Amino acid sequence: VVKNVSPFIPHPRNIEINGSIDTSYDAGLIESMVANIHFSDNLHSLELNDINLTSTCVNKIASLLHQAGNLHELDLSWNPLYSSVNDLVENLDHVTVLRLRGVNMGEKEAAVLGASLACINGLQELDISHNALGHGIIELANHLDCVPFLREMNLQNTETGEQEATAVFRCFPNISQLQSLDISCNPLGYGIIELAKHLNFVTGLKRLNLRDTQMGEEEVSALACALKDAPELYKLDLSGNPLGRGISVLIQHLSSVPQLVGLVLFGVEMTKSEAEELCTACGTDRGLATDYHVSVLFLLTFICPL
Numbered sequence: 001v002v003k004n005v006s007p008f009i010p011h012p013r014n015i016e017i018n019g020s021i022d023t024s025y026d027a028g029l030i031e032s033m034v035a036n037i038h039f040s041d042n043l044h045s046l047e048l049n050d051i052n053l054t055s056t057c058v059n060k061i062a063s064l065l066h067q068a069g070n071l072h073e074l075d076l077s078w079n080p081l082y083s084s085v086n087d088l089v090e091n092l093d094h095v096t097v098l099r100l101r102g103v104n105m106g107e108k109e110a111a112v113l114g115a116s117l118a119c120i121n122g123l124q125e126l127d128i129s130h131n132a133l134g135h136g137i138i139e140l141a142n143h144l145d146c147v148p149f150l151r152e153m154n155l156q157n158t159e160t161g162e163q164e165a166t167a168v169f170r171c172f173p174n175i176s177q178l179q180s181l182d183i184s185c186n187p188l189g190y191g192i193i194e195l196a197k198h199l200n201f202v203t204g205l206k207r208l209n210l211r212d213t214q215m216g217e218e219e220v221s222a223l224a225c226a227l228k229d230a231p232e233l234y235k236l237d238l239s240g241n242p243l244g245r246g247i248s249v250l251i252q253h254l255s256s257v258p259q260l261v262g263l264v265l266f267g268v269e270m271t272k273s274e275a276e277e278l279c280t281a282c283g284t285d286r287g288l289a290t291d292y293h294v295s296v297l298f299l300l301t302f303i304c305p306l
Contacts, residue, residue, distance in 0.1 A: 011038060053079035055082070079103055086112045110140050129156035233257045245274075
């Protein structure tokens with residue numbers, strides 16, 4: 001269909017094609033479709049998700065990107081790009097939104113992306129979640145000073161450990177406009193202490209996802225004490241972490257984030273007394289509606305009515 005329609009749309013502005021994880025796409029057909037995409041200065045957004053893009057397709061796209069000087073959004077998520085990412089990221093001068101979720105990037109690709117950030121200095125959103133980036137995150141972090149306008153960053157499930165997380169958090173002074181950070185499903189552990197130390201550099205942070213990050217009592221206590229440095233925070237997810245008595249410290253500092261309307265705590269090993277204390281603090285001091293079920297591990301979600 002795309003191949004037949006393309007001739008009638010010589011200068012498309014937005015292209016969005018989303019596949020399905022349950023569908024197998026013929027490589028030849030996909031390559032033919034990509035060959036029929038018209039790259040021009042009129043193209044502002046290109047989204048080709050989960051359609052089994054081959055390296056041939058990606059190399060073709062990379063070679064034509066110079067013809068799309070006004071391309072601002074590129075999303076090639078959930079395609080097996082592997083090392084073809086390297087050629088792609090070196091040709092993204094005008095892109096402000098880059099999403100490469102689950103594209104089989106590794107440490108080397110993360111390092112190449114980092115080195116390429118100097119050419120993408122207008123980048124505002126970076127989503128490279130669900131890739132085994134590991135130590136490559138450090139190389140990426142070393143170049144975050146090249147993207148001072150970055151507002152959203154998603155590093156969920158990227159094998160980011162304490163060392164990698166520390167490198168990212170220490171770069172906060174270079175990305176002071178950051179508003180949304182998702183670094184969930186990573187073994188951050190003690191690295192969260194570094195997050196707390198550098199939170200004062202991203203005072204406009206609004207969304208922070210730290211679900212399943214091996215955060216303990218010491219880490220959540222440090223984070224709670226630093227919440228005053230993120231006064232605009234309105235959503236915080238600490239689910240899946242053994243917070244224990246750190247919950248009490250968190251409760252004491254909730255007043256530091258007056259804009260907070262979403263607090264998600266699932267499976268944080270909270271006692272009944274701590275849950276009651278939290279509900280009292282949120283209900284009395286913050287006027288938040290609560291809906292909860294108490295057990296050893298439980299779901300506790302607060303949503304402020306609009």
